[in-house]
Amino acid sequence: MKKFKKFLIWLVGIILVVLIAGAAYLHFSAYQPSTAANQAVKVAAEDNQETFFKAKQNKLTVIFYPGALVTPNSYAIWAKKVAQAGYTVKIVHFPLNMAFFKVKAADKVVNSNENYVVGGHSLGGAMAARYAHQSDNPHLKGIFFLGAYPDEKGRLDQKKLDVLSITASRDGVLNWSKYRQGKKYLPKTTEYYQIKGGNHGGFGSYGQQKGDRKATISNGRQQTIIAKKLIAWLRKIK
Template identity: 45%
Template sequence: MKTTSLWKKIVGSMLIIIIILFIAGTFYVQQNTYTATNSAQKQSEQAIHAKKYDLYTSTESSNIGIIFYPGAFVAPESYSKWASQVALAGYNVYVLHIPLNLAFLGQDAAQPIMEEQTEETFILAGHSLGGVVASRFTAKHPEEVAGMIFLASYPDKKGNLKHTDLSVLSITASKDGVLNIEKYQKAKRYMPQQTEYIEIKGGNHAGFGAYGVQKGDSKARTSNNTQQTQISHSIIEWLEKLEEK
């Protein structure tokens, strides 16, 4: 009886600790999540809101769609500006909803969309950590993905695309204070030879979305609206070239 009582106390104490850690973790995530600016939030209202993604689309859509993995702790609405501009050019953009806004908790989040929208050819994309995770999915499913877009991001060893024939676009910003340039340069060994590299002059890490100032980032020397437009134009031009192949 004493042993049983002791185990009950131990189990009870463990449950209390788990609950406390869960509450503390949830609070930490909420406090550290970058929410969309008012203008980005308003722009996101034009999207079709599904449980697992926001869809930016237009009446005249191409058969090419983008599935986008947000950066760590960044609310999906933060990417509404450039996503809307790309959609207006005729390309569907699916901005994923990931648990706790941490991409590595939803590596396979693109799969259900690809299985449901069989008429579309998909490009995977991601910002920062989102790009790392997206490349891992792509490396596992190279025959199901037509290309990759990295926004201030790069593939790691698990996302090695070196020996694929995938089209890849890598966009960085000259005032990015978050992206580890040394790791980015080393990660080029995991990129295919046909990768196209673009640098946005004066842009920064947070400028790949619209969520204000990010910890550790450098101050941008261009406006957020300008960076958003440069992002969308670069993506659209790259997609148009992809369609011509």
Template identity: 40%
Template sequence: MKRKYKVLIIFLVLLVLLFLGGLFLLHTRTYQPLNETLKETESTSQYTVKETNDALIFLPLNNKGQQDTSVIFYQGGLVEEKSYSTIAAKLATQGYPVYLVKHALNLAVTDKNKAEAVIADEKIGDYVIGGHSLGGVMASRFAHAATTKQLKGVFLLASYPDENGRLDNLPLSVISIIGSNDGVVDKEAYQDGKKYLPESTLFYTIEGGNHAGFGDYGDQEGDNPGSISAEQQQEETVNQLVEWLTSLEEN
């Protein structure tokens, strides 16, 4: 009996060590925001930044004029949400409230419905949801199951929907943006995913952009070098998103 007890204790200890080892490995493989990007997380004369347990939030100040549509953003796989602070800050400067959602282990797949808590807690009205890479896939799944009329559209950055997140039969506006030098996105899955998108989907390619250029976390394993800077890629991304958001508010 004592021997069985010792074996059980050893087994539990090994399980704990394996779990901790897995967490450590995930942490070492997680992409962190570059130091200069963290400056964007500080409030300015154009927007304020606050942090909750569920999101990093960028709120435009009244002197710019706040838009009616909020932007909910899901991070790419193993990318810390603060890595997208530049895009969030640029959108906030244009008057759009932005919510960079936090996911466990920096993986949106852990909770595709995390946006629900943010929407409820922050009393968000009309909104669009989307994300980068894996985040876009999970945002599409959230949108597929959403029943509220407050959801106006979906944006995909180097991303695509799968069958569980199909949007082709929903009355939503969708924009898909990808870099021409992207070396990470599964090209076959990206093309296949188009059948799950509405016919009205806007497709835009950033010439010279790559996969990691949508965020500020440095180079990504398997990606191709961009022939434009991440700053240029993000500026072009924001321009396209603002044009799309403007069209949503006009309709």
């Protein structure tokens, strides 16, 4: 019996070490914001739940789920531009920078009676879709995808939501086959746009992502296009 207890203690200890090591690896592997993104985020408020870009006269709130292992402030450049156009942006913070840990995180940062849209990059987009699929909040008006697509658990084809899907022509991380398959889970009214010369990492500002292709446009240019497309889409939402 004593031997079994010792073995059990040893096993639990090993499991804890592995979990702590894994968490530390994910934490230190996260992509960090560029100098330009760090500069842009200076106008934002921040706590342990969100990075918050407040619009002076908010028309509609944007809640954003970052990509896997991408720190929230990496999206500060386009978020700042969108907020300046009158749309408050809330970039959600997730444990270990992984959106699948808290799919319903949007409910924690949205205010009651506040009209809003959700969106996400890469894995964040897939999790935002799952959130929208499960939500019955009448104040949720739309969803947007940046280099992302829904799976069956996030199907939105029966939802009355405005949908925007933005891809980049040189995205080397997006699974294009699954992206095309994912279109069947989106409404027929979905608006699609592709950024020519842009890449996957260019949906944020955190440098070259592993497995991605080199962009043929600057990160600044891609950030500007993202902001313009989002603002134009948001203006059409009633």
